[in-house]
Amino acid sequence: MHFKRHFLLSVAALSVGVLLSACNKPASEPAAAAPAAPAPAPAARVVTVGTDPTYAPFEFQNEKGEIVGFDIDVVRAAAQKAGLEVKFVSTPWEGAINALTQGDRDLLVSAITITDERKQSIDFTEPYFEASQLIAVSASSTATQLADLKKSKIGVQTSTTGEEVVVKLLGKTSSNIKRFESTPLALSELAAGGVDAVVADNGVISHYLANNPSAKFKALSDPSFAPEFYGLALKKGNTELQTLLNKGLADIKADGSYQKIYDQYFAPAAK
Structure with a gap:
């Protein structure tokens, strides 16, 4: 009787040990997650720029029909600094400001002199060129x-x-x-x-x-001719775009990009 009881107790103890051992066995570690793919960069905002390409060297069409010129290069460089993409659209000067105020253009660049009269209907960036x-x-x-x-x-x-x-x-x-x-x-x-x-x-x-x-x-020349300053024209109240472009213009002046563009189109004596 004692031997049988001892044997049964031993078997029970062994069973408990096996169960405890099984419970204490570490669970298999989950497989490492694959690294997440980087999120695609947000598309740059596209700004529609009206320009009258009949005003060389500021804006004109080359032999391929492309709109090129000093103004075009300045806007493209400033827009890149501001994180914007630009699309240039040929826009006759006589209807350009109307196209801007109606929202058909986001921006105008066409050697536009900043004047008090024009400021009544449109806004300007900081000046980017001095003329007379x-x-x-x-x-x-x-x-x-x-x-x-x-x-x-x-x-x-x-x-x-x-x-x-x-x-x-x-x-x-x-x-x-x-x-x-x-x-x-x-x-x-x-x-x-x-x-x-x-x-x-x-x-x-x-x-x-x-x-x-x-x-x-x-x-x-004539001594009566006062200095004039060109600015990029925007729809009245478009302060967001105005701020972005002002920063872009300041950046290209600070890093020398503006001067390189200027020297490409104008003789040093004209500075």
Whole structure:
């Protein structure tokens, strides 16, 4: 009896030990999770930029029909700094501001002078270029300043500061003011003898004279011409885009990118 009882107790103890051993056995470790794939970078915001590509060297079309120029390079560089993508759309100057205010364009760049009158309907970034008016006349002209042209026919591009300067001299209704859709058209008329002078931004006049020596023009400055500053134009109240672009412009000026673009289009003497 005792032997049987001892045997049964031993078997029971052994069974408990096996059970405890099984309970204490560490569970198999889970397989390591595969590293998560990096999330795709968010797509950059695309900004539609209206520009009138008839204003070399600021904006014009190359032989491939692409819109290029100083303004284009500046906007593209500033937008990249701001994390934006830009899409340039040819936009005639006469309807450009209306396209902006209606929301058909997010931004305008077209050698646009910042003026108090324009600020009433649109906003601007900080200035990115300093300019002034310049007069183009025939090389044989005896004029030396704007006042010498009071009895002359003067070509201007419609709705520009060049037109404003000539209106002050001749009067808004003067028949001697000849208005054109673009400055190159006005300069072509000067070459044909249809006008005696053209008043436009200095960068455009200088570029035309340098690239059309056969036209036999000369450029005249005038002490009455005040400095002008170009800005990127935005819809009134678009402060988010304005802030981004202001930062982008500041960044390209700080890192030398702006100067490289400038030197590509303008002679050092023009600085």
